[in-house]
Amino acid sequence: MSVAESMDKLIDDEMLVSQFQAGRQNAFDELMKRYKSKIFSYLLRSVRNYEDAEDITIEVFFKAYRALENWQPKAKFSTWLYKIAANLAIDYHRAKARHPVYALEDMEIPEANLVATDQYSNPVKEVEEQELGRIIREAVDQLSPKQKSVFILNRYEGLQLKEVAETLGMAEGTVKIHLHRAMKRLQTLLQPLWENNEI
Amino acid sequence: MPRCNKSEGHAIDYASKLLSTAEAEAFERHLKRCSDCNKAVESFTTLLNLTDMAEKEVLLPEVALQDIEMNVYKRLAATQEVSVLSRLWSYLTNFAFLFQWQRIAAAGTAVIVLITTAVLVSELRQPKVELQLSDSQSADARIEQYLQQDIQRNLDDAMITRHLRNDAWETDSRLQRVKEQVEGTNWVKFANALTDTNITQAAAKGY
Numbered sequence: 142m143s144v145a146e147s148m149d150k151l152i153d154d155e156m157l158v159s160q161f162q163a164g165r166q167n168a169f170d171e172l173m174k175r176y177k178s179k180i181f182s183y184l185l186r187s188v189r190n191y192e193d194a195e196d197i198t199i200e201v202f203f204k205a206y207r208a209l210e211n212w213q214p215k216a217k218f219s220t221w222l223y224k225i226a227a228n229l230a231i232d233y234h235r236a237k238a239r240h241p242v243y244a245l246e247d248m249e250i251p252e253a254n255l256v257a258t259d260q261y262s263n264p265v266k267e268v269e270e271q272e273l274g275r276i277i278r279e280a281v282d283q284l285s286p287k288q289k290s291v292f293i294l295n296r297y298e299g300l301q302l303k304e305v306a307e308t309l310g311m312a313e314g315t316v317k318i319h320l321h322r323a324m325k326r327l328q329t330l331l332q333p334l335w336e337n338n339e340i
Numbered sequence: 341m342p343r344c345n346k347s348e349g350h351a352i353d354y355a356s357k358l359l360s361t362a363e364a365e366a367f368e369r370h371l372k373r374c375s376d377c378n379k380a381v382e383s384f385t386t387l388l389n390l391t392d393m394a395e396k397e398v399l400l401p402e403v404a405l406q407d408i409e410m411n412v413y414k415r416l417a418a419t420q421e422v423s424v425l426s427r428l429w430s431y432l433t434n435f436a437f438l439f440q441w442q443r444i445a446a447a448g449t450a451v452i453v454l455i456t457t458a459v460l461v462s463e464l465r466q467p468k469v470e471l472q473l474s475d476s477q478s479a480d481a482r483i484e485q486y487l488q489q490d491i492q493r494n495l496d497d498a499m500i501t502r503h504l505r506n507d508a509w510e511t512d513s514r515l516q517r518v519k520e521q522v523e524g525t526n527w528v529k530f531a532n533a534l535t536d537t538n539i540t541q542a543a544a545k546g547y
Contacts, residue, residue, distance in 0.1 A: 165478075166480050166481075167478055169479050174409075177405060177408045177409070181404070185400065186395065191401055191404065195401075198408055202408070203419075206412065206416060206479070207419075273390075273394070274393070274394040277390055278394055278395070281394075295356070296356075296391065296392070320352070320356070321349060324352045324387065325352075328387055332383065332387075334390075335386055
């Protein structure tokens with residue numbers, strides 16, 4: 142890591158936003174570099190489709206760019222960015238519910254993932270693991286939209302309950318209730334797997 | 341069925357590492373003498389390990405990630421183009437509102453000015469388009485660059501339409517689009533001078 146890169150890491154998001162508001166446009170590049178993977182992965186988990194997740198990620202940063210000029214640091218920049226992403230994901234799910242598209246398989250597995258990566262790999266085990274992963278992801282998809290959002294933001298994106306509450310516009314206690322219900326629902330759906338020694 | 345009233349809520353919070361240090365220590369003391377809670381913690385820990393494992397397999401396509409910045413700036417450039425047009429429309433409507441009785445005269449004058457400019461400008465010099473992106477390039481520069489690329493594309497289309505399909509109406513339509521795009525940029529003079537005839541000249545010069 143170069144000295145310049147190390148220095149960049151030391152600049153916090155809010156400072157970059159201030160620089161952007163003061164006219165240093167490159168600060169937005171740095172913010173995108175920091176958050177594009179996180180926002181993309183969050184949206185991919187939410188919408189389960191690469192192309193849609195990419196389009197919504199672009200929309201998130203597009204909206205952020207246009208709103209950043211007047212942004213006030215009431216919450217962390219990252220929380221605000223996740224809030225934009227969460228709202229767009231909700232819009233996406235609403236639109237999809239109104240106009241359902243029946244695809245054979247939304248989450249396509251890239252062909253490269255199906256190729257054995259070394260001579261000691263076990264294809265049968267890999268297929269079993271992929272199948273297990275699919276079952277678990279389907280279980281997560283069966284959660285209600287709020288339960289799923291809370292679970293993904295807290296568990297996979299590493300947001301604290303307070304940050305999840307700010308992102309989704311809920312009270313912290315409500316977030317905890319949704320998280321508990323999500324865990325209990327997943328337990329009901331998946332417990333047979335380990336009780337029947339299928340994993 | 342679990343009998344302990346702590347078994348679900350506390351077990352979930354403990355397995356998810358949501359308890360404070362003091363709460364976690366208190367619950368660990370409780371765990372030493374409560375089999376219900378032990379089972380619940382074990383069950384929720386297994387569950388979280390499984391969901392973590394499943395989501396680790398969600399791979400992000402590197403190519404898409406590389407293109408995110410470029411696509412954001414392209415989107416911004418496209419919107420800037422629309423906003424320039426809407427601003428122009430707003431000016432025109434305000435102008436028309438203030439001078440209702442002069443509207444036709446103003447429009448006529450504008451058309452005459454455009455035609456005169458087109459006739460007077462004989463040498464067309466097309467601004468060079470910087471195609472290379474660098475890390476130090478500002479967002480404004482990138483938006484401008486994508487806008488220029490779009491203008492360039494429309495010009496190319498106009499030339500192709502004129503010379504390959506010989507479609508004058510479509511060519512005019514493309515040229516009109518270029519003129520609308522360039523409002524507020526340093527391409528205005530160049531675009532206003534564009535006519536079907538000097539498109540041919542421009543093509544001959546290799547623009």
